[in-house]
Amino acid sequence: MSRVSVKEILQYATIHKFGVPAINVFNYETVKWAIEGAEREKLPIIIQVYPGFSQHINLKYIADFTKDMAQKATVPVAVHLDHSTTYEIAVAGIRDGFPSVMIDGSSHPYEENVQLTKEVIKVARIFDVDIEAELGHVGTGSKLEDIIDSNNYTSVQQAVEFVERTDCDSLAVAVGNAHGVYIKEPNLDFERIAKIRSSVSIPLVLHGCSDIPDEQIQKSVNFGISKFNIATEYDRAFYHAICNSINPSDNKGSFFRLETAACDEIKAFVIRKLKLLNPNNYSL
Numbered sequence: 013m014s015r016v017s018v019k020e021i022l023q024y025a026t027i028h029k030f031g032v033p034a035i036n037v038f039n040y041e042t043v044k045w046a047i048e049g050a051e052r053e054k055l056p057i058i059i060q061v062y063p064g065f066s067q068h069i070n071l072k073y074i075a076d077f078t079k080d081m082a083q084k085a086t087v088p089v090a091v092h093l094d095h096s097t098t099y100e101i102a103v104a105g106i107r108d109g110f111p112s113v114m115i116d117g118s119s120h121p122y123e124e125n126v127q128l129t130k131e132v133i134k135v136a137r138i139f140d141v142d143i144e145a146e147l148g149h150v151g152t153g154s155k156l157e158d159i160i161d162s163n164n165y166t167s168v169q170q171a172v173e174f175v176e177r178t179d180c181d182s183l184a185v186a187v188g189n190a191h192g193v194y195i196k197e198p199n200l201d202f203e204r205i206a207k208i209r210s211s212v213s214i215p216l217v218l219h220g221c222s223d224i225p226d227e228q229i230q231k232s233v234n235f236g237i238s239k240f241n242i243a244t245e246y247d248r249a250f251y252h253a254i255c256n257s258i259n260p261s262d263n264k265g266s267f268f269r270l271e272t273a274a275c276d277e278i279k280a281f282v283i284r285k286l287k288l289l290n291p292n293n294y295s296l
């Protein structure tokens with residue numbers, strides 16, 4: 013399949029009312045099995061990497077082999093660099109060949125977020141790279157105020173101005189979602205999602221989708237969000253699949269066998285997410 017951009021996939025998904033899982037990966041296997049899950053379901057997928065993992069895996073290497081696998085996949089697969097919190101990280105991602113990068117200026121005051129996003133987009137346009145930005149602040153699920161304090165949520169009015177001023181390609185919104193494990197079940201602000209959706213034309217992104225109840229995820233798809241970031245749950249699925257494949261009486265001690273035995277369970281996780289994000293039964 014020829015190169016497909018995150019922007020193209022998300023614009024298409026927004027029109028056709030389905031959600032695209034953006035799966036956070038950290039090694040070759042997590043990329044391979046996520047793509048194979050998408051091929052099995054015949055649906056597009058986004059593979060993304062968190063820059064904080066650069067000590068674990070060289071970001072350029074993972075961009076290179078993921079792009080190669082994406083090109084050979086039988087479904088649209090796009091490659092993205094997740095949360096780049098500084099100009100340097102984002103531009104290094106562009107240098108390393110990521111066709112799509114997130115610049116996350118959401119921890120800065122509004123005006124600084126606008127300026128930082130604009131600076132990164134200036135470089136991104138030269139290299140034809142898509143940019144996801146964030147407005148409002150998606151915090152961490154371990155802090156109650158990050159989930160329930162609507163002062164952190166995306167302002168509808170600001171979203172309109174932010175998109176206009178920065179020209180970003182997609183926008184991550186804070187609507188009661190948070191990263192990592194939630195200490196309290198999230199209760200997404202659908203009224204706000206609807207207002208943002210009707211006020212801006214670019215695709216919308218929901219971070220922190222791990223453990224958000226299924227019905228809220230499906231409602232978010234129907235309310236027009238198209239990119240759904242899944243990191244914690246995929247990591248957990250990988251862990252449990254490995255644990256479930258350990259056979260204590262097998263003393264051959266082969267990690268290769270262990271991984272091979274775990275792959276079906278991990279692919280099943282990806283397939284379940286693809287089905288969940290496709291409540292209107294879209295097919296390619």
Ligand SMILES: [Zn+2]
Nearest residue numbers: 191219220241
């Ligand atoms: Zn995030």
